[in-house]
Amino acid sequence: MAQNKKHEFEKSEIEFADFAKALSHPARVAIMKALAKKNVCICGEIVEELPLAQSTVSQHLKELLNAGLIKGSVDGTKSCYCIDRKVFNKFSKSFNAFFLLTQEKE
Amino acid sequence: MAQNKKHEFEKSEIEFADFAKALSHPARVAIMKALAKKNVCICGEIVEELPLAQSTVSQHLKELLNAGLIKGSVDGTKSCYCIDRKVFNKFSKSFNAFFLLTQEKE
């Protein structure tokens, strides 16, 4: 873009948008669902479930990490990922607040 | 991208991601908040509230329209927008289901 103006918005709006962005690709939604189902997943398992190359999955995992939605740890040659529930719950609340905001007033 | 693979995911995951994408820019979050506050807004009012050019705001409004989150109507030379609560509530439910899914099992 000619110039990025995202920083000129309210902090809460930027945070909310960043969270939404983390979930704006079906691969990342699928990863979150897989992590939710198994609680902990190694990278290879996720790669097998998705119709994407290993390097692409790694890239999506990195984005979820950057957004803070998941945590990663290393076990030998394998990488284990799980949902960061503390951060995730915070965003869940922020979403609920947003939805409430848009409800019709009586 | 070399090739778009989004369509290879589950329909529900694609829908969810599309909704998240609609809210993945602070300008669009700010627009939704403005519409929620006033119930109905004319385009010009929104442009005044945002630090963006009129054409850029129009573009963001179009994306929210495409996602189905808002509805638009014309009144003389003015354009009026409001939240499409039916669609919005559907997505709200879909978000809640997603959040529930990720909760720790006992």
Added chain:
DNA sequence: ATAGTTTATCGTAAATATACGATGAATAGA
């Protein structure tokens, strides 16, 4: 030591998103 496994990162190509000014189309008001 050597070979195999696993995964992050690099380089790159192509698609999409963001932003603006200019323009055009439609209406309102003089």
Added chain:
DNA sequence: TCTATTCATCGTATATTTACGATAAACTAT
């Protein structure tokens, strides 16, 4: 009719995202 207002759309520049193969780094097992 002429002018002003409002807003969508077009064209365009630049940034970001998505995707892959190749490679490197770190560990495991032989």
